[in-house]
Amino acid sequence: xxxxxxxxxxxxxxxxxxxxxxxxxxxxxxxxxxxxxxxxxxxxxxxxxxxxxxxxxxxxxxxxxxxxxxxxxxxxxxxxxxxxxxxxxxxxxxxxxxxxxxxxxxxxxxxxxxxxxxxxxxxxxxxxxxxxxxxxxxxxxxxxxxxxxxxxxxxxxxxxxxxxxxxxxxxxxxxxxxxxxxxxxxxxxxxxxxxxxxxxxxxxxxxxxxxxxxxxxxxxxxxxxxxxxxxxxxxxxxxxxxxxxxxxx
Amino acid sequence: xxxxxxxxxxxxxxxxxxxxxxxxxxxxxxxxxxxxxxxxxxxxxxxxxxxxxxxxxxxxxxxxxxxxxxxxxxxxxxxxxxxxxxxxxxxxxxxxxxxxxxxxxxxxxxxxxxxxxxxxxxxxxxxxxxxxxxxxxxxxxxxxxxxxxxxxxxxxxxxxxxxxxxxxxxxxxxxxxxxxxxxxxxxxxxxxxxxxxxxxxxxxxxxxxxxxxxxxxxxxxxxxxxxxxxxxxxxxxxxxxxxxxxxxxxxxxxxxxxxxxxxxxxxxxxxxx
Amino acid sequence: xxxxxxxxxxxxxxxxxxxxxxxxxxxxxxxxxxxxxxxxxxxxxxxxxxxxxxxxxxxxxxxxxxxxxxxxxxxxxxxxxxxxxxxxxxxxxxxxxxxxxxxxxxxxxxxxxxxxxxxxxxxxxxxxxxxxxxxxxxxxxxxxxxxxxxxxxxxxxxxxxxxxxxxxxxxxxxxxxxxxxxxxxxxxxxxxxxxxxxxxxxxxxxxxxxxxxxxxxxxxxxxxxxxxxxxxxxxxxxxxxxxxxxxxxxxxxxxxxxxxxxxxxxxxxxxxxxxxxxxxxxxx
Numbered sequence: 001x002x003x004x005x006x007x008x009x010x011x012x013x014x015x016x017x018x019x020x021x022x023x024x025x026x027x028x029x030x031x032x033x034x035x036x037x038x039x040x041x042x043x044x045x046x047x048x049x050x051x052x053x054x055x056x057x058x059x060x061x062x063x064x065x066x067x068x069x070x071x072x073x074x075x076x077x078x079x080x081x082x083x084x085x086x087x088x089x090x091x092x093x094x095x096x097x098x099x100x101x102x103x104x105x106x107x108x109x110x111x112x113x114x115x116x117x118x119x120x121x122x123x124x125x126x127x128x129x130x131x132x133x134x135x136x137x138x139x140x141x142x143x144x145x146x147x148x149x150x151x152x153x154x155x156x157x158x159x160x161x162x163x164x165x166x167x168x169x170x171x172x173x174x175x176x177x178x179x180x181x182x183x184x185x186x187x188x189x190x191x192x193x194x195x196x197x198x199x200x201x202x203x204x205x206x207x208x209x210x211x212x213x214x215x216x217x218x219x220x221x222x223x224x225x226x227x228x229x230x231x232x233x234x235x236x237x238x239x240x241x242x243x244x245x246x247x248x249x
Numbered sequence: 250x251x252x253x254x255x256x257x258x259x260x261x262x263x264x265x266x267x268x269x270x271x272x273x274x275x276x277x278x279x280x281x282x283x284x285x286x287x288x289x290x291x292x293x294x295x296x297x298x299x300x301x302x303x304x305x306x307x308x309x310x311x312x313x314x315x316x317x318x319x320x321x322x323x324x325x326x327x328x329x330x331x332x333x334x335x336x337x338x339x340x341x342x343x344x345x346x347x348x349x350x351x352x353x354x355x356x357x358x359x360x361x362x363x364x365x366x367x368x369x370x371x372x373x374x375x376x377x378x379x380x381x382x383x384x385x386x387x388x389x390x391x392x393x394x395x396x397x398x399x400x401x402x403x404x405x406x407x408x409x410x411x412x413x414x415x416x417x418x419x420x421x422x423x424x425x426x427x428x429x430x431x432x433x434x435x436x437x438x439x440x441x442x443x444x445x446x447x448x449x450x451x452x453x454x455x456x457x458x459x460x461x462x463x464x465x466x467x468x469x470x471x472x473x474x475x476x477x478x479x480x481x482x483x484x485x486x487x488x489x490x491x492x493x494x495x496x497x498x499x500x501x502x503x504x505x506x507x508x509x510x511x512x513x514x515x516x517x518x519x520x521x522x
Numbered sequence: 523x524x525x526x527x528x529x530x531x532x533x534x535x536x537x538x539x540x541x542x543x544x545x546x547x548x549x550x551x552x553x554x555x556x557x558x559x560x561x562x563x564x565x566x567x568x569x570x571x572x573x574x575x576x577x578x579x580x581x582x583x584x585x586x587x588x589x590x591x592x593x594x595x596x597x598x599x600x601x602x603x604x605x606x607x608x609x610x611x612x613x614x615x616x617x618x619x620x621x622x623x624x625x626x627x628x629x630x631x632x633x634x635x636x637x638x639x640x641x642x643x644x645x646x647x648x649x650x651x652x653x654x655x656x657x658x659x660x661x662x663x664x665x666x667x668x669x670x671x672x673x674x675x676x677x678x679x680x681x682x683x684x685x686x687x688x689x690x691x692x693x694x695x696x697x698x699x700x701x702x703x704x705x706x707x708x709x710x711x712x713x714x715x716x717x718x719x720x721x722x723x724x725x726x727x728x729x730x731x732x733x734x735x736x737x738x739x740x741x742x743x744x745x746x747x748x749x750x751x752x753x754x755x756x757x758x759x760x761x762x763x764x765x766x767x768x769x770x771x772x773x774x775x776x777x778x779x780x781x782x783x784x785x786x787x788x789x790x791x792x793x794x795x796x797x798x799x800x801x802x803x804x805x806x
Contacts, residue, residue, distance in 0.1 A: 053691055058599050081253075085697030095688040099710035108706065109696040112253070155692070162696050257699035264596055267588025268605060271675075274668045275612050278623045333523055349523045351794065356527055358722065358790035359783070360729025362756045363530065366779045369763075370533045390526070397523060451616025454731035454756070458763045478618045482732060485622045493626070500619045511614050515607070 004029040004166060004196040005050060010064035012042075012049050014057065019045045021220045023064070027166075027213075032188060032197045034211030034228065036204060038243065041217040043200045044092075047168045050198065051087035052080040068166075085113060088164035092171045094151035096143035096158070103139040105154060109162035121161050129157035130187055149180025156187065167191065169199040173206065185210050204244060208232055216240045279504075286501025289494050295502070299464055299480070302489035308499050310466050311480040314381070315503075317467055318460050318476050319450050321385025326392035327442055333393070334400025334438075339426050341405070350401065356394035364390040365455035373459060379473040384460025388449045395448070399441025403434040440518045447510040451503060453478035477503050530783065538777035540770060549777060555742040557762075562774035564781060566742040570752035571782070574659055574734065575727035577748065578666030583720055585667070586674035591704060593675075594682045606679070613672035621736030624665045629656035629737055632664070637749050651747040657739035660748040665733045670723035677722065677797065681715035682708055714796050721793030729786045731756040755782040 003026040012020040019042045027033050035043040048054035049062055052073060065072045073083045096105050106122045115121060122139075126132040131153040135146070143154055152172060159167055169188065173181040188197060188210050201207050207214050208228060215225040216237075224231060224240045235241040293307050300306025333353075337346050368387035373379055407430050415425040431438075461473040462483060468474070477499055484496035535542075541549065545562065552563020589609065593602050637654030644650040685708050693703040709716070739751020740761055755778050766772040 051695060053695055056691070056694065081697050081699050083697075084695055089691075089695035091688055091692065091695075093688060095686070095692040097689065097692065097707055097710075099707075108693070109698075112696070112698050112702050112706075158692075158696065253699055253702070257701040260701040260704075261596060263584075264588040264592040267585040268592045268597075268609075270585060271589055271609055271612070271668075271671050274623075274628075275608070277627060278615060278620065281623060281627055282619065352527050353523050354794045355787060355790045356523065358725045358729070358786060358793075359530070360731065360756055360786050362729070362731040362759050363534070363779055363783050366537075366759070366763075366776055367530055367533055370537050370776075390530075393526065394523070447614070451618065453616070453618040454760055457760055461764070478616060478732075481622060482618050482736070485618075485625055485736065496622055500622055503616060504619060507614060507616065508611070511611075 001026075001028045001031075003027060004069065006065075006067040006070075007050075008065040008067065010046075010049060010062070010066060012045055012054060012060070012062045012064075014061075015059045019220050020049070023222050025215060025222055025225055027196065027198060029196050030192055030194070031212040032192050032199060032210050033213045033215065034207035035198065035200045035215050035217060036202070036207050036243075037217035037223075039202060040219075042220040043217045044170055046217065047089075047170055047198055047200050050166070050168055051084050051089055053084070053089065055080075085109070085162050086164055087166040087168060088159035088162065089168045089170065090152070090155050090159055090172045093175045094148055094155050096146075096151050096154050098142060098144050100143075101140045102135050102143050102146070102154060105143055106157050106161050109158060113162055115162075122157075125157040125161040126154075128160050128191070129153045130183065131157055147180070149176050149183060152176060152180065152184060153187070156184075160191075164195065166196045166198065169197065171200050171202065174202070181206075204232075216243060218243070282497060282500050282504055285494065285497035289498030290501060294495070294498055298466065299475075302487070302491050306495075308477065308480055308495065308502065310463065311475040311477045311499065312502065313467055314460070314463070314474040315450065315477040317474060318381055318384040318388060318456065319446060321381060321470075322388035322392055322449060323446055325385060326389035327396060329389075330393045330396025331400045331438065331442075334397040335404060335426060335431070337397065337401040338404030339422075339430070350398075353394045353397040353401075357398065359391070359394075360454075361391055361452055362454040362457075364388075365457060365459055368455065368459045376471060378471075379459065379461035380471045381460055381467070381474040382470045384456045384474065384476065387455035387459045388452060391452065391455060392445050392449050395445040396442055399445065400434075400438050403437030403441060404430055406437065407433045436518075440514055443510060443514045447507050447514070450510075451478055451507050453482050457482075534776060534780040534783055538773050538780050541773035541777040544770060545774075549774070550781070553742075553744055555758075557766075557768075557771050560768070560770055562771070564755070564774075564778050566744055567753055567755040567758050567778055568781065569744055570659070570738070571728055571754040571756070571785075573745075573748075574662045574666060574738065574752065574754060575724055577659070577663035578670060578727045579720065579724055581663060582667035582670045582674060582723060586671050586719075586723070587678055587716070589671065589675040590678035590682055591708075593679050595700060595704065606676075610672050610676055612668065613676075617669065617730060617732040618736075620665060620669060621733040624661060624733055624737040628664060629658075629661050632656055632658065632661045636660070641749070648746045649748050652749060654749040655739060655751055657737055657751050658749050659738060659745060659752040662734045662738035662752070662754070663748070665737055666727045666730060669730060669733060670726050673726055674719045674723040677719035678712070678716050681712035681719070684715070685711045718793045718795075718797035721789055721796070725786050725789040725793060728789060729756060729782065731760050735760045755779075 005027040007023055007025045010020055010023040035046060037043050045054055050066060054060050055062055066074060103122055106125050107118050110118050110121045143151055173184055211228045214228045214231040216223045218239055224237045232244060235244060296309045297307030298310055337350050340346050364387045367390055368383045372383035372386050411429055412425055415429040456476050456479050460476055462479050463473045463475045481496050481499040484492040549564050551565055553565045554561050554563045593606055633654055633656035640650045641652045641654060689707050690703055693707045734754050735757040738757060740753050740757055741751040742753045745752045759775050759779055763775055766775055
């Protein structure tokens with residue numbers, strides 16, 4: 001397995017709260033890696049460290065290394081803006097920009113990065129996000145008129161439009177109904193052909209359905225990491241087993 | 250990429266510079282008031298009547314007058330404002346209360362000089378000239394919209410369930426409002442009221458042709474009266490250096506009174522909540 | 523409250539009636555202010571009020587927004603906790619004291635350090651023609667800008683704080699710089715409240731009396747140079763009310779008060795239609 005991101009002894013937190021403790025983990029290229037664990041275990045903070053969004057919260061801190069293609073994104077000469085372009089993110093709740101049209105939402109990233117052929121990029125991204133057919137006639141409308149599931153796919157299209165290499169999904173379905181959830185999961189499986197994907201989820205069935213690899217976090221520590229089938233069928237750690245069999249969490 | 254970064258740096262620099270720039274006048278003001286005011290202040294300055302330029306004298310009567318005029322304004326403005334605010338909070342969502350509440354918001358923006366004209370037309374013209382009462386009415390007119398809004402806000406913070414709990418015990422509406430809601434909201438109302446008092450204590454424009462001025466101690470409600478802000482103004486635009494210095498002394502006294510009240514109220518509010 | 527508003531308006535109309543009926547609409551357009559001859563026109567005051575207030579906005583609005591962004595997005599929590607109340611403190615200082623500072627600190631500074639370079643480099647513009655006075659429209663506008671900064675920056679700060687964190691992170695996660703995030707996401711989201719904040723600031727500037735009276739030079743002329751003295755509606759009332767001899771003179775001043783009242787109420791209504799129930803530091 002070839003790794004896209006190598007996390008080495010990552011520690012993070014807010015003020016005096018230590019959220020992530022010494023996480024070391026390899027995220028394989030062009031695979032889906034799921035992060036599971038009970039709420040408050042640091043899984044969201046973990047992915048937010050992978051694109052340097054975590055540090056923007058007042059009082060937040062990070063120590064350790066996150067190697068993206070062998071280069072530490074926390075090096076002093078690393079540019080967080082460029083890293084966030086290469087490592088896209090889809091958030092827990094759909095967050096389209098309400099003051100912009102559907103088209104402008106997707107075009108936002110390409111425009112700030114001065115990309116060419118914006119029209120094509122937007123159409124292509126919307127197609128990849130399986131939203132094109134639903135919105136092609138209302139590109140000028142406000143995204144507020146879309147359903148929750150459509151808004152989330154719009155946010156995926158928006159993330160795809162800047163041509164990222166990695167996409168982080170932070171519980172992308174927690175605010176969606178089962179039908180929309182199924183669509184997003186289908187989409188994630190298609191996207192792994194071209195992207196490295198990390199998905200945070202509190203839904204173990206979801207991890208089992210979409211992920212090639214799964215990492216189990218508990219109280220800020222990485223308990224176990226391995227192929228999804230192995231984690232679910234044959235966990236090595238007692239705590240993983242307890243969680244998976246529903247004894248806590 | 251370089252251009253984007255440069256724009257970001259310039260913007261960040263501009264924001265920091267704005268904050269720094271805004272502090273310059275504030276620091277300059279506080280520094281000048283203290284530097285020029287401290288040497289003027291003495292027991293005599295605080296207790297003596299004003300004297301012609303070159304003969305010393307003090308702002309004693311103006312300090313006394315300010316307390317009197319602000320007192321009159323509070324006696325008129327606070328009961329009226331609190332009553333109107335209570336009405337708005339207890340009967341929300343009627344057409345009338347929405348209109349009144351909006352008007353109160355808008356009236357907080359009435360230029361202060363206009364309330365002076367108002368009190369002039371109402372009191373000065375009809376009751377034989379400039380008076381402490383007219384000054385009080387002018388300041389009360391300014392106060393009322395603020396008190397209304399602050400009362401309304403404080404009372405709306407009281408959970409509706411609390412009212413229902415009282416009503417369910419068989420308490421009549423007026424008792425519920427006065428005993429349960431008002432007593433729960435009283436801290437917020439007092440805080441907002443004191444801040445409003447601090448605000449109007451520094452007002453000058455409404456007093457120029459209502460309370461007017463006076464070189465003697467307080468002579469009665471229907472007589473003109475000296476106040477600290479008007480005295481500072483008169484001395485500031487006078488041609489005498491000694492009076493300018495005294496204006497700074499007056500400014501220090503006024504600022505100390507207002508800021509002390511402000512800070513005490515905010516500290517008390519901070520501790521409570 | 524409604525009665526109070528109606529009473530204010532009625533009293534102003536009643537007492538300005540003799541001026542209204544004597545001069546009609548010409549009052550608004552005449553530039554002559556001659557108490558001795560009994561001829562009164564309000565234009566220099568309306569003009570002076572509008573120019574000084576708009577110039578104050580031109581100076582104060584960018585600074586206020588800069589401060590609001592600094593306090594919400596850039597400053598560390600500790601700096602923010604100290605600086606926010608300190609800037610609002612500016613709103614608690616009485617206007618007569620700001621005027622006092624204007625006379626003895628700001629006006630000399632403008633005359634000696636600001637007007638000279640402006641005349642030297644921009645003197646070809648009528649706006650910056652000499653000779654330079656300390657008591658000038660420019661000084662008045664600076665004083666007004668100082669007074670409206672706490673209002674506009676504090677309401678804008680609250681508006682920016684109300685922008686959901688998820689919206690800001692959405693833009694940053696796409697690789698936007700802070701500047702791009704603020705101009706494309708934050709400002710559009712908060713623009714309604716920021717517009718309201720600017721209107722409240724304008725209303726305050728239009729109605730401000732003492733600080734302006736003390737530094738604007740009080741000369742009823744249609745100035746073109748900002749370095750020259752001017753006069754405002756509020757200032758002429760403050761200055762001449764007690765000296766107004768004759769009913770017509772007084773009535774003309776009250777009519778100016780009526781115009782001032784109407785203009786500032788319109789601006790305030792506009793502001794309040796956008797933002798209801800915000801705490802305005804200092805107030806009017």
